[in-house]
Amino acid sequence: MGFQKTEKIWMDGALVNWDDAKVHVLSHSLHYGSGVFEGIRCYETDRGPAIFRLREHVDRLFKSARVFDMKIGFQREEICQACADLIRTNGMRSGYIRPIAFFGYGMLGVNPGTNPVNLTIAAWPWGKYLGSGPIKVKVSRFIRIHPRTTVANAKVCGHYVNSILANMEAKEADYHEALLLDYNGYVAEGPGENFFIVKDGLVRTPPLGAILPGITRASIIQLATDLGYEVEEAPLTLQDVVSADEAFFTGTAAEVTAIQQMDEFVLGGGKIGPVTARIQQEFFDVVQGRNRRYDEWLWFVEAPRPKSDRAATPES
Secondary structure (H helix, E strand, C coil), rough: CCCCCCCCCEEEEEEEEEEHHCCCCHHHHHCCCEEEEEEEEEEEEECEEEEECCHHHHHHHHHHHHHCCCCCCCHHHHHHHHHHHHHHCCCCCCCEEEEEECEEECCCCCCCCCCCEEEEEEECHHHHHHCCCEEEEECCCCCCHHHHHHHCCCCEEEHHHHHHHHHHHHHHHCCCEEEEEECCCCCCCCCCEEEEEEEEEEEECCCCCCCCCHHHHHHHHHHHCCCCCCCECCCCHHHCCCCCCEEEEECCCCCEEEEEEEECCCHHHHHCHHHHHHHHHHHHHHCCCCCHHHHHHEEEECCCCCCHHHHCCCCC
């Protein structure tokens, strides 16, 4: 993926030029994967740029940081405001935001110890991660990381080695993306996406436990329920997928992407199904500000923040 550079990146409270945003090669997280990050989308609306579920993403960043007892030196509200300021400073109408907290330059033993914690936020234009779909997925020979080998429900940089290997395997076999199973052989998720199927109007998705608790996943569950669909969180077998009427991925990057094929099996005639299409349209109506019922999910960059939103809350 080539970057479309923007002007500034936020680093530890200061805006620096894109090409000057550098860290030391002996930063702890570079060597051990001991960072935590988020992926957040900003969408163009008729009320200016709006960041989707910004507070929830920042909350998850702090939850992930607790895995390492990592002390982020900024309040949640400061980080939210920094994301909005970065969009505004870079003159963006829409795009992708990447906050990452990591252990910087200091000691290089496995334990991060007293290494400083750095926080960086970048933002750049980014279109469809998996294209316009529907896509083909390959069941990976790599399983999703076992929940007892690490804290699997945290968004930790090192976890994504698992995702890299699965994605590379799929791409080498001429598929768009991978699908990983869990340690019990049930369907887990994609390398960077949660997974759903539809059968006879019932929307089904793997339960939390061995998967990342996706913010887009939670949003889709609520949207589908509000649209009148029954949503079931329960283990899925490959046979469930093969016999499904529809399947789709969700995620910040993937948004809602229909799946037409798993391995050699064509799903639902190879086209986007009616339930997926309706949920997808509802999602874009929400994130692009056309459905005001869910305005609380949007942080409007150009809107003044109420004083109560700026109140500092001590962080642990």
